[in-house]
Every structure is written in C-alpha cells, then in structure tokens.
Amino acid sequence: MSDHDYQPSSKLGKWFNDRLPLLTLSNHLQEYPTPKNLNYWWTFGGILTFCLITQIVTGIILGMHYIAHADLAFESVEHIMRDVNYGWLIRYVHANGASMFFLAVYIHIFRSLYYGSYKSPREVIWIIGMIIYFLMMATAFMGYVLPWGQMSFWGATVITNLFSAIPFIGESVTNWLWGGYSVDNPTLTRFFSLHYLLPFLILGLVILHIWALHVPGNNNPIGIDIKKPSKDTVPFHPYIVIKDLFALLLFLIVFAFFVFYSPNILGHADNYIEADPLVTPAHIVPEWYLLPFYAILRSVPDKLLGVIAMFASIFVLVILPWLDTSKVRSAIFRPIYKQFYWFLVADVLILGYMGAMPAEGTYLIIARVATVYYFLHFLVILPVLGRKEKTLDIPLSITEPVLGGYPNQATTKNNQNIKEKL
Amino acid sequence: MKKFLKILLFISLISNLNYVKVFAESSAELLKVDWSFKSFFGKFDRASLQRGYQVYNEVCASCHSVKYLSYRNLAEKGGPEFSEEEAKAIASNFEVIDGPDSTGEMFTRPARLSDKFVSPYANDQEAKAANGGAYPPDMSVLVKARKGGADYIYSLLLGYDDPPADIKLDDGVYYNKYMYGNKIKMSSPLSDDLLEYSDGTKATTEQMSKDVVTFLMWAAEPHLEQRHKFGFRVIIYLVIISILVYFSMKKIWSRIESKI
Numbered sequence: 001m002s003d004h005d006y007q008p009s010s011k012l013g014k015w016f017n018d019r020l021p022l023l024t025l026s027n028h029l030q031e032y033p034t035p036k037n038l039n040y041w042w043t044f045g046g047i048l049t050f051c052l053i054t055q056i057v058t059g060i061i062l063g064m065h066y067i068a069h070a071d072l073a074f075e076s077v078e079h080i081m082r083d084v085n086y087g088w089l090i091r092y093v094h095a096n097g098a099s100m101f102f103l104a105v106y107i108h109i110f111r112s113l114y115y116g117s118y119k120s121p122r123e124v125i126w127i128i129g130m131i132i133y134f135l136m137m138a139t140a141f142m143g144y145v146l147p148w149g150q151m152s153f154w155g156a157t158v159i160t161n162l163f164s165a166i167p168f169i170g171e172s173v174t175n176w177l178w179g180g181y182s183v184d185n186p187t188l189t190r191f192f193s194l195h196y197l198l199p200f201l202i203l204g205l206v207i208l209h210i211w212a213l214h215v216p217g218n219n220n221p222i223g224i225d226i227k228k229p230s231k232d233t234v235p236f237h238p239y240i241v242i243k244d245l246f247a248l249l250l251f252l253i254v255f256a257f258f259v260f261y262s263p264n265i266l267g268h269a270d271n272y273i274e275a276d277p278l279v280t281p282a283h284i285v286p287e288w289y290l291l292p293f294y295a296i297l298r299s300v301p302d303k304l305l306g307v308i309a310m311f312a313s314i315f316v317l318v319i320l321p322w323l324d325t326s327k328v329r330s331a332i333f334r335p336i337y338k339q340f341y342w343f344l345v346a347d348v349l350i351l352g353y354m355g356a357m358p359a360e361g362t363y364l365i366i367a368r369v370a371t372v373y374y375f376l377h378f379l380v381i382l383p384v385l386g387r388k389e390k391t392l393d394i395p396l397s398i399t400e401p402v403l404g405g406y407p408n409q410a411t412t413k414n415n416q417n418i419k420e421k422l
Numbered sequence: 423m424k425k426f427l428k429i430l431l432f433i434s435l436i437s438n439l440n441y442v443k444v445f446a447e448s449s450a451e452l453l454k455v456d457w458s459f460k461s462f463f464g465k466f467d468r469a470s471l472q473r474g475y476q477v478y479n480e481v482c483a484s485c486h487s488v489k490y491l492s493y494r495n496l497a498e499k500g501g502p503e504f505s506e507e508e509a510k511a512i513a514s515n516f517e518v519i520d521g522p523d524s525t526g527e528m529f530t531r532p533a534r535l536s537d538k539f540v541s542p543y544a545n546d547q548e549a550k551a552a553n554g555g556a557y558p559p560d561m562s563v564l565v566k567a568r569k570g571g572a573d574y575i576y577s578l579l580l581g582y583d584d585p586p587a588d589i590k591l592d593d594g595v596y597y598n599k600y601m602y603g604n605k606i607k608m609s610s611p612l613s614d615d616l617l618e619y620s621d622g623t624k625a626t627t628e629q630m631s632k633d634v635v636t637f638l639m640w641a642a643e644p645h646l647e648q649r650h651k652f653g654f655r656v657i658i659y660l661v662i663i664s665i666l667v668y669f670s671m672k673k674i675w676s677r678i679e680s681k682i
Contacts, residue, residue, distance in 0.1 A: 249664040260653025272567035
C-alpha cells in the first residue's frame with residue numbers, strides 16, 4: 001500500500017515505529033483512500049463498531065453485578081435495575097443495544113447485497129462478516145437467557161432442543177449442551193461464560209473484517225474499481241470520520257428514544273416473569289432479530305429438515321459470492337436484479353412477521369411460500385440472472401457523474417440516470 | 423441524504439405497523455387511561471402513589487408480595503416520597519425474622535427501612551395452598567410482565583363481570599373480560615368504599631384501581647422519573663451536537679468537489 005513508506009517526524013517516534021509500526025498503522029488509517037461517493041448506507045460499519053464496543057463496556061459492568069445462578073439470576077437483574085447506581089441505564093442500554101446492533105447489521109448486510117459489495121475481490125470480507133453475524137446471533141441468544149425469565153428459559157429450551165434432531169447422537173449432544181437432563185443451572189452458567197467470551201471473538205473478527213477491507217478498499221455505490229488514491233477518493237480522516245460521526249449521532253438519537261422512552265418495547269413481557277420449568281408460556285417467541293430464521297425453522301414439517309433449512313438459510317449467504325454470477329456489482333446498473341432485491345427485502349420482512357405469529361393456518365402457508373422464495377432467490381434467481389440480465393453501461397470513474405462532465409454522448413444518458421439514483 | 427431519511431422513516435412506519443398488529447391480539451380492547459407517567463415528561467402523581475400504597479397495603483398485600491421493594495424506597499425521590507419518619511413508621515408495622523443472635527436463636531423484630539417488603543406467605547407452597555392452588559404472582563414487576571402493562575392491570579381490576587351463558591365456572595374461578603382465557607382465580611378485589619383514603623379522596627373502584635396501578639408501575643420502574651428526565655437531556659444534547667457536527671462536516675467537505 002502507498003502509505004507504507006511513512007516516516008514519523010520525531011526521533012522517538014521513529015525509534016518506536018521501527019520496532020512496532022503502530023504509527024504507520026495509525027497513518028494508514030488516517031490516509032486510507034475512500035471513495036468520495038459513499039452514501040449514508042456506508043456509515044453503518046462505523047455504527048456497528050460503536051455498537052460492539054457499547055455492548056462490551058456495558059456488559060462488563062453488568063457482569064460485575066449479575067449472578068449466574070438459576071435461583072439468583074432474576075433477582076440480581078432486579079438488583080441492577082433498582083439498587084446499582086445507574087444500573088437501570090446500563091441494563092437498558094445493553095438490552096436495547098443488542099436490538100440496535102442487529103438493526104444496524106441488517107442495514108449493513110442489505111447495503112452489501114444492493115451494491116454487490118460481496119463480489120470479487122471482497123469475498124473474504126463478506127465471509128468474515130457472515131461469521132460475525134452468526135456469532136452475534138449466538139451471543140444475543142445466550143444473552144437473552146441470562147435474566148432467567150420465562151422467555152429466557154423456554155427460548156433456551158426450544159433452541160437447544162433443535163440439536164436433538166441430529167440422528168443417533170442428538171440426545172447425547174443435547175444433554176451435553178445442557179449439562180444435565182433439562183435446561184437448568186449448569187446451562188445458565190455455561191451460557192454466561194460463553195456470552196462473555198463470544199463478543200471478544202467477534203471483536204477479533206471485526207479487526208480481520210476491517211483488515212480484509214483495507215486490502216482492496218471500499219466498494220462504492222456505482223460499484224466500479226477505482227484507482228487509489230485518485231480524484232475519486234478522499235482520505236479517511238477527516239472526511240469519512242466526520243461523516244460517520246454525524247450518522248452515528250443520528251443513530252444515537254433513535255437509540256436514546258428506545259432506551260429512555262420505551263426500553264421494554266422490543267422485549268417480551270413474559271421475560272419479567274421468573275423462569276418456571278412447570279409453566280409453558282402461551283407463545284414462545286425469540287427476539288425480533290431472529291424471527292425470520294424461526295419462521296424458516298417452523299415452516300418445515302420435519303424437525304431435522306427444519307433445522308437444516310434454518311442453518312442452510314445462513315449458509316447460502318456465506319456462498320453468495322459464487323451464487324451471484326453477475327460481474328456487475330451495483331444494483332444501479334442491474335435493473336432486473338434491483339426488482340428482485342426488493343422482493344427479497346419484502347420476503348425477509350414477511351418471514352420475520354410470520355415468525356412472530358403462531359405456526360398454523362394461513363400464517364404457516366405464507367411462511368412456507370416465503371421460505372421457498374428465500375432459497376429460490378439465492379439458488380436459482382441469482383445464478384440465472386447473472387447470465388441473462390442485460391446490464392446498463394457503467395461509468396469509468398466516480399468523478400464524471402459527480403462533476404457532471406460527460407466525455408462522450410454514449411454515456412450521457414446513463415450518467416443522468418445515475419445522478420438521479422445516487 | 424433526503425432519500426436516506428425517507429427510507430428510514432418508511433422502515434420505522436412499517437415496523438410500527440407490525441408492532442400494532444403483533445400486540446393487538448388480546449380478546450377485549452383494554453381500557454385506556456391517560457396515565458401521568460406516560461409521555462416525555464411523564465411523572466408519577468405523588469398523591470396517587472401514596473393512595474396506591476394504601477390500596478396495596480390494605481387489599482393486595484394480604485395475598486401478593488412485592489419482594490423486590492424495600493421500605494426505604496417509599497421515602498426515595500421519584501416514588502411515593504413519604505417522609506423518612508412515615509416510611510419508618512410503615513416499616514415498623516411489619517415483623518421480620520432475623521438472626522441468629524449471639525445465643526444462636528432466630529428472633530423477630532420490627533422491620534427497618536433497609537428491609538425488603540415482608541411477604542404475606544412464608545413460601546410459594548403456602549401461598550398456593552391458601553389460594554386454591556393458584557399462586558398470587560409477586561407484584562414487583564407485574565406491570566412489565568403483562569402485555570398491555572398498566573392499562574391491562576387497570577382493565578383487569580375493572581373487568582369482572584357475570585359470565586356469558588356458554589361459560590361454566592368452577593368453584594373459586596371468576597369471569598374477567600380481560601384475563602387471558604377469561605378465567606381468573608382471584609375474586610374481584612376492589613369495590614366502592616372498600617377503604618377510606620387518608621387524604622379524603624372518594625374511594626371508587628376506578629379511583630382505587632388507578633391509584634394501585636400507579637403504585638405498581640412505580641414498583642416495577644422505580645427510576646422512571648429519572649429516566650424520563652435523563653432521556654430529554656440526552657436527546658437535546660444529541661440534537662445540538664448533531665447540528666454542530668453537520669455544519670463541520672459541510673465545511674470540511676466543501677474543500678473538495680463532491681456532495682456528501
């Protein structure tokens with residue numbers, strides 16, 4: 001990369017940098033050439049980093065007061081809410097922070113889907129991202145178990161029971177996961193331990209995610225390869241830093257509304273009832289961000305196949321760079337893909353809604369259709385579309401449409417289209 | 423930027439719509455009360471909280487515990503705000519088991535401010551046995567533990583009615599319009615002039631329901647007032663700093679020919 005010949009100005013800095021090139025790294029992060037046409041959908045990477053740090057910091061503080069024991073967990077959460085100084089604030093930030101984290105990650109993923117950011121040469125960034133997403137779901141699920149309310153307990157029971165669908169060894173695996181013959185204290189203590197561990201794995205993967213990003217550089221709304229650095233790019237600092245900060249502040253306003261004015265709206269009322277293995281809640285529903293997967297799981301009549309379908313729905317995302325055969329990245333130049341993209345968004349929203357409804361009657365039928373369409377999108381539509389679709393002409397650089405300079409007649413019409421769409 | 427905000431608005435509208443649908447499935451439309459603690463600057467009605475404590479103490483407390491409240495909470499800011507002397511006097515009406523003392527014996531003493539609210543029953547089994555097998559739930563977080571929250575509890579208290587002809591009720595089971603499944607094992611706890619308010623307010627069933635639900639809301643969210651106050655300040659601060667950062671951003675980006 002261009003900035004590797006960086007020399008610190010002070011003698012001490014040079015001495016240190018020769019031994020550990022932290023100053024080179026810092027310089028690289030500041031100078032990192034970023035496409036100047038990134039829109040606000042690109043600010044969610046920074047927002048997500050903020051979310052992760054917030055969850056880790058609030059989580060560590062909660063961990064100082066929380067007691068991972070089946071008889072004491074619920075009470076210790078109430079202790080945090082009532083008697084720990086600003087405990088209510090820290091817990092509500094942590095609980096709503098999880099929802100905000102997922103809101104941001106879904107926007108981040110769907111941005112990537114729209115602008116084709118997962119395509120060559122960024123497949124590794126995408127795959128690391130998917131592993132992060134998977135770990136996030138595992139972490140969030142285990143975190144939801146910790147307050148040991150009714151939904152915690154029964155959610156844990158439903159999800160861990162999925163492993164009993166594995167042929168032959170299912171039951172042993174489930175007992176091994178539980179540390180007993182049902183969800184009980186050993187399950188809670190190991191979930192606490194893992195809930196504390198996984199965020200740090202995520203942090204490590206985030207560093208790899210960013211490292212992998214800094215090799216080819218950012219994709220951009222028109223999805224073309226750009227020369228770096230050039231008139232198409234701006235240094236990360238201060239241009240992108242200030243823009244990310246502005247977007248983060250807007251995001252925090254939404255965040256604050258949830259924390260201060262409806263802190264329990266995203267949770268389930270039943271989780272304020274202490275876990276009782278003898279009373280099953282009327283509807284067992286996971287947190288909102290897991291609902292689409294829950295809908296897929298329940299729409300398959302066979303338990304084992306349902307579990308396979310659920311994991312497959314994530315796995316198709318991992319192999320997406322090879323399923324989407326189109327060489328053109330951005331949906332701006334793919335008129336048909338763009339339509340299917342919005343169908344997919346609608347499909348996932350429908351799945352999420354069906355996940356919250358009881359799995360019966362019309363709901364179940366709609367969930368099944370939506371599940372089939374989900375796989376159809378990735379396994380059939382994308383591979384075929386990549387070969388058949390007639391894409392629009394692609395501009396040569398970012399600066400042309402931005403500055404409005406059209407070098408030749410052929411691209412003029414196109415560029416006007418782009419201008420409207422950006 | 424505009425398009426981005428439009429889409430965000432659209433998404434939030436859709437999610438609100440879903441929210442309404444998901445949660446609007448209960449059998450009867452809940453009675454809505456214009457609670458003083460709702461809205462941005464919502465605060466508890468101090469007098470209502472004190473009356474609510476009286477209703478809890480004289481009616482609910484014979485079966486329901488509030489085990490996460492302490493007597494000191496009664497004198498804390500944002501709560502019923504009894505004076506410390508009043509709270510001490512309230513606490514001293516209850517007996518708690520303490521010990522062992524220096525001779526190894528357990529003993530009873532009057533409750534102090536630092537004690538948790540004394541439960542009516544020694545354990546869950548005793549509570550069940552005394553209530554025909556139904557466990558009277560702890561009321562500490564009851565408002566948050568029921569869909570519909572304060573409105574639901576309020577409706578439930580006023581929802582007792584004669585059962586429709588097609589519903590048969592066993593002994594000790596009562597019909598309630600708002601209860602899940604319409605059957606409840608608690609008999610209607612409130613009736614007009616069941617108690618005499620010390621501040622002279624007329625003790626109608628509606629008034630008592632409103633007061634006790636206010637009290638229970640506070641019991642579930644003792645820091646609600648502080649939360650609302652904080653929230654307002656935080657959001658004002660965020661809005662101001664966003665505006666400042668927005669103009670800084672405009673200035674910085676004006677150095678190059680590009681729109682943000």
